[in-house]
Amino acid sequence: MIKPLGERIVVKVKEKDMTTASGIVLPDTAKEKPQEGEVVAVGTGKMLECGKVAPMEVKKGDRVLFAKYSGNEVKVDDEDYLIIRQSDILAVL
Amino acid sequence: MIKPLGERIVVKVKEKDMTTASGIVLPDTAKEKPQEGEVVAVGTGKMLECGKVAPMEVKKGDRVLFAKYSGNEVKVDDEDYLIIRQSDILAVL
Amino acid sequence: MIKPLGERIVVKVKEKDMTTASGIVLPDTAKEKPQEGEVVAVGTGKMLECGKVAPMEVKKGDRVLFAKYSGNEVKVDDEDYLIIRQSDILAVL
Amino acid sequence: MIKPLGERIVVKVKEKDMTTASGIVLPDTAKEKPQEGEVVAVGTGKMLECGKVAPMEVKKGDRVLFAKYSGNEVKVDDEDYLIIRQSDILAVL
Amino acid sequence: MIKPLGERIVVKVKEKDMTTASGIVLPDTAKEKPQEGEVVAVGTGKMLECGKVAPMEVKKGDRVLFAKYSGNEVKVDDEDYLIIRQSDILAVL
Amino acid sequence: MIKPLGERIVVKVKEKDMTTASGIVLPDTAKEKPQEGEVVAVGTGKMLECGKVAPMEVKKGDRVLFAKYSGNEVKVDDEDYLIIRQSDILAVL
Amino acid sequence: MIKPLGERIVVKVKEKDMTTASGIVLPDTAKEKPQEGEVVAVGTGKMLECGKVAPMEVKKGDRVLFAKYSGNEVKVDDEDYLIIRQSDILAVL
Numbered sequence: 001m002i003k004p005l006g007e008r009i010v011v012k013v014k015e016k017d018m019t020t021a022s023g024i025v026l027p028d029t030a031k032e033k034p035q036e037g038e039v040v041a042v043g044t045g046k047m048l049e050c051g052k053v054a055p056m057e058v059k060k061g062d063r064v065l066f067a068k069y070s071g072n073e074v075k076v077d078d079e080d081y082l083i084i085r086q087s088d089i090l091a092v093l
Numbered sequence: 094m095i096k097p098l099g100e101r102i103v104v105k106v107k108e109k110d111m112t113t114a115s116g117i118v119l120p121d122t123a124k125e126k127p128q129e130g131e132v133v134a135v136g137t138g139k140m141l142e143c144g145k146v147a148p149m150e151v152k153k154g155d156r157v158l159f160a161k162y163s164g165n166e167v168k169v170d171d172e173d174y175l176i177i178r179q180s181d182i183l184a185v186l
Numbered sequence: 187m188i189k190p191l192g193e194r195i196v197v198k199v200k201e202k203d204m205t206t207a208s209g210i211v212l213p214d215t216a217k218e219k220p221q222e223g224e225v226v227a228v229g230t231g232k233m234l235e236c237g238k239v240a241p242m243e244v245k246k247g248d249r250v251l252f253a254k255y256s257g258n259e260v261k262v263d264d265e266d267y268l269i270i271r272q273s274d275i276l277a278v279l
Numbered sequence: 280m281i282k283p284l285g286e287r288i289v290v291k292v293k294e295k296d297m298t299t300a301s302g303i304v305l306p307d308t309a310k311e312k313p314q315e316g317e318v319v320a321v322g323t324g325k326m327l328e329c330g331k332v333a334p335m336e337v338k339k340g341d342r343v344l345f346a347k348y349s350g351n352e353v354k355v356d357d358e359d360y361l362i363i364r365q366s367d368i369l370a371v372l
Numbered sequence: 373m374i375k376p377l378g379e380r381i382v383v384k385v386k387e388k389d390m391t392t393a394s395g396i397v398l399p400d401t402a403k404e405k406p407q408e409g410e411v412v413a414v415g416t417g418k419m420l421e422c423g424k425v426a427p428m429e430v431k432k433g434d435r436v437l438f439a440k441y442s443g444n445e446v447k448v449d450d451e452d453y454l455i456i457r458q459s460d461i462l463a464v465l
Numbered sequence: 466m467i468k469p470l471g472e473r474i475v476v477k478v479k480e481k482d483m484t485t486a487s488g489i490v491l492p493d494t495a496k497e498k499p500q501e502g503e504v505v506a507v508g509t510g511k512m513l514e515c516g517k518v519a520p521m522e523v524k525k526g527d528r529v530l531f532a533k534y535s536g537n538e539v540k541v542d543d544e545d546y547l548i549i550r551q552s553d554i555l556a557v558l
Numbered sequence: 559m560i561k562p563l564g565e566r567i568v569v570k571v572k573e574k575d576m577t578t579a580s581g582i583v584l585p586d587t588a589k590e591k592p593q594e595g596e597v598v599a600v601g602t603g604k605m606l607e608c609g610k611v612a613p614m615e616v617k618k619g620d621r622v623l624f625a626k627y628s629g630n631e632v633k634v635d636d637e638d639y640l641i642i643r644q645s646d647i648l649a650v651l
Contacts, residue, residue, distance in 0.1 A: 002344070004370045005336050034165050034176075044336065051331035052144035057098050057137065065095070065176070067165055072313050072346055072369055083313075083344070083369045090165055090176045091097045091134075127258050127269075145237035150191050150230065158188070158269070160258055183258055183269045184190045184227075220444050220455075238423035243377050243416065251374070251455070253444055276444055276455045277376045281530070283556045284522050320556075323522065330517035351499050351532055351555055362499075362530070362555045406630050406641075424609035429563050429602065437560070437641070439630055462630055462641045463568065464561045467623070469649045470615050509615065516610035537592050537625055537648055548592075548623070548648045 002076060007046035007086045009058060011037035011066070012079070033068045034090055037082065046086070058086060063093040095169060100139035100179045102151060104130035104159070105172070126161045127183055130175065139179070151179060156186040188262060193232035193272045195244060197223035197252070198265070219254045220276055223268065232272070244272060249279040281355060286325035286365045288337060290316035290345070291358070312347045313369055316361065325365070337365060342372040374448060379418035379458045381430060383409035383438070384451070406437045406462055409454065418458070430458060435465040467541060472511035472551045474523060476502035476531070477544070498533045499555055502547065511551070523551060528558040560634060565604035565644045567616060569595035569624070570637070592623045592648055595640065604644070616644060621651040 002010050014036040039062045045053040058064060071084030095103050107129040132155045138146040151157060164177030188196050200222040225248045231239040244250060257270030281289050293315040318341045324332040337343060350363030374382050386408040411434045417425040430436060443456030467475050479501040504527045510518040523529060536549030560568050572594040597620045603611040616622060629642030 002370045002372060005365070005368050008369060010370065034167055046140075047325075047327070047333045048140070048144055049142045049328040050144050051327055051329050051333070054140045054144070065167060074313055074344060074369075086098070089098050090101060090167075091095045091103065093095060127260055139233075141233070141237055142235040143237050147233045147237070158260060179191070182191050183194060183260075184188045184196065186188060220446055232419075234419070234423055235421040236423050240419045240423070251446060272377070275377050276380060276446075277374045277382065279374060281556045281558060284551070284554050287555060289556065326511075326513070326519045328514045330513055330515050330519070353499055353530060353555075406632055418605075420605070420609055421607045422609050426605045426609070437632060458563070461563050462566060462632075463563060467649045467651060470644070470647050473648060475649065512604075512606070512612045514607040516606055516608050516612070539592055539623060539648075 001041055002074070002081070002083070004041055004043040004083055006043050007054070007056070008043045008083055009039050009056075009064075009086055009089070010041040011064065011071070011082045011084055012040050013037045013082050014063075034065045035068050036063060036065055036093065038063050040081065042086075056086060058089060058092060065090045065093065094134055095167070095174070095176070097134055097136040097176055099136050100147070100149070101136045101176055102132050102149075102157075102179055102182070103134040104157065104164070104175045104177055105133050106130045106175050107156075127158045128161050129156060129158055129186065131156050133174065135179075149179060151182060151185060158183045158186065187227055188260070188267070188269070190227055190229040190269055192229050193240070193242070194229045194269055195225050195242075195250075195272055195275070196227040197250065197257070197268045197270055198226050199223045199268050200249075220251045221254050222249060222251055222279065224249050226267065228272075242272060244275060244278060251276045251279060280320055281353070281360070281362070283320055283322040283362055285322050286333070286335070287322045287362055288318050288335075288343075288365055288368070289320040290343065290350070290361045290363055291319050292316045292361050313344045314347050315342060315344055315372065317342050319360065321365075335365060337368060337371060344369045344372060373413055374446070374453070374455070376413055376415040376455055378415050379426070379428070380415045380455055381411050381428075381436075381458055381461070382413040383436065383443070383454045383456055384412050385409045385454050386435075407440050408435060408437055408465065410435050412453065414458075428458060430461060430464060437462045437465060466506055467539070467546070467548070469506055469508040469548055471508050472519070472521070473508045473548055474504050474521075474529075474551055474554070475506040476529065476536070476547045476549055477505050478502045478547050479528075499530045500533050501528060501530055501558065503528050505546065507551075521551060523554060523557060530555045530558060559599055560632070560639070560641070562599055562601040562641055564601050565612070565614070566601045566641055567597050567614075567622075567644055567647070568599040569622065569629070569640045569642055570598050571595045571640050572621075593626050594621060594623055594651065596621050598639065600644075614644060616647060616650060623648045623651060 004010050039058050042056050045056050066089050070088040071082040074081050097103050132151050135149050138149050159182050163181040164175040167174050190196050225244050228242045231242050252275050256274040257268040260267050283289050318337050321335050324335050345368050349367040350361040353360050376382050411430050411432055414428045417428050438461050442460040443454040446453050469475050504523050507521050510521050531554050535553040536547040539546050562568050597616050600614045603614050624647050628646040629640040632639050
């Protein structure tokens with residue numbers, strides 16, 4: 001599996017026009033549309049200027065919200081994933 | 094419930110043209126209109142470059158003021174919320 | 187009363203075209219007009235990257251000078267206040 | 280062989296329109312096309328402001344993903360290589 | 373008297389087209405014209421990220437040079453002063 | 466000889482359209498053309514915010530690669546040299 | 559004499575179209591023309607975020623190279639000087 005570097009995570013993006021199990025519906029305004037996804041891999045954490053590594057806040061299996069157009073798209077075995085920095089993750093659902 | 098990351102908080106935004114219980118009325122000038130809301134969830138705090146986590150200043154239930162257009166809108170169970178960084182919060186009422 | 191966050195303070199802005207008790211008159215040039223006000227509330231101080239909180243330099247009751255157009259205006263009980271960062275305060279009178 | 284400085288690495292870029300051994304196919308959208316390559320040399324690590332050197336996360340032989348147009352192209356013995364910062368590497372495959 | 377905050381100082385600006393006692397004449401080129409003034413008050417010093425306060429390098433009574441258009445003008449008892457950061461002071465005469 | 470300051474180095478730039486001893490040929494695309502040169506002098510190292518000096522990674526005699534248009538050209542005894550920051554050096558050959 | 563603040567130095571700029579004693583001739587290309595000068599005064603050093611002062615690398619009497627248009631011009635006793643940050647000094651000759 002892909003191993004993201006630093007504070008990056010790999011996310012399987014959720015299909016856009018659906019309602020989540022917990023009833024979360026993303027807004028359809030044009031301005032900013034956060035998207036939902038499931039974390040499939042996490043990096044080792046961000047290296048801080050003091051030489052310590054900040055532990056990750058998200059873990060594999062978490063469902064996360066992030067602003068649309070964040071991160072870089074990749075395809076693995078014909079499925080789309082997003083590689084995104086944890087600092088661009090808004091919340092865990 | 095949504096668990097915001099880092100120093101982010103989740104806010105239930107107050108309807109705009111109302112007077113608050115403590116008599117606070119937000120200005121109606123076009124320039125900058127701070128908005129009021131109630132904190133419904135808080136993150137664990139901002140990771141500092143020294144490796145410590147800064148404790149949050151706001152807590153669940155606080156009524157807060159923030160500049161309009163801050164943060165990202167999300168919908169949970171058909172209600173609007175705002176995910177916003179604590180550093181964008183002006184004051185606790 | 188409003189409790190500003192971090193290094194922010196709440197200021198009651200002084201009417202513009204007056205002379206202060208100590209005889210300070212603000213310049214009327216168009217370029218930059220510092221304004222005077224009285225501090226009515228102060229935050230707990232700025233969180234530094236080392237994890238310490240910098241103690242506030244101003245306190246409730248101080249009369250302060252700040253550049254015009256700094257901060258965010260709010261109304262409490264029909265009176266105008268300004269929420270402004272201490273780093274935008276030029277001086278205590 | 281070339282010895283990259285700091286947190287830089289030298290990458291042998293993979294031919295673009297191929298499927299990888301593990302079945303990874305890069306997206307063909309125009310926006311951002313991450314590329315794959317093999318690490319052939321790594322620097323000693325990034326010097327942090329605290330005076331410590333952050334250890335490298337990638338090592339010689341790793342297959343890595345990076346955003347297109349990252350880094351600087353060089354030719355060694357008539358082969359193309361890319362010199363790129365580790366912070367521009369998205370993931371190890 | 374005005375008490376400037378942080379690393380700010382209050383300067384009484386010298387009349388522009390004069391020669392100083394030590395024979396310093398400021399250049400009349402249009403590009404950048406440093407100005408001379410006398411320090412009448414100093415702040416407590418700049419708060420550093422490590423939590424220490426950097427001691428001030430200038431003191432009351434020093435004659436200082438600074439780039440024109442630095443700082444903010446104020447009037448006290450009908451006299452013009454400049455509130456300026458010590459980091460904008462070029463030299464002590 | 467010239468003694469560069471901080472993390473700067475002095476480089477004798479190699480004639481452009483040549484193949485190096487080790488067979489390195491620089492790319493002729495218009496976008497970015499790294500250049501080769503020999504280090505003739507190095508500074509004492511970069512001062513870090515913690516008060517330590519980062520030791521230099523390159524030394525006199527090293528052949529180095531750097532992006533074209535980096536640094537400042539000078540002439541010493543009718544020969545061209547480049548004064549360039551070590552952080553702009555891509556690799557040692 | 560002028561006492562520059564922080565990491566600033568005072569430089570007596572050398573007449574432009576001359577060859578130096580050590581045979582250094584500055585390039586006449588339009589792009590960037592480093593200039594030569596003699597250090598006549600140095601500051602106490604740059605205050606670092608850790609609270610230490612970085613010792614100066616240049617001293618009175620050093621001949622230095624710096625990029626043209628760096629620093630601020632002043633006149634003392636009818637002679638031109640330049641007040642310039644040490645970080646803008648390329649090298650000591």
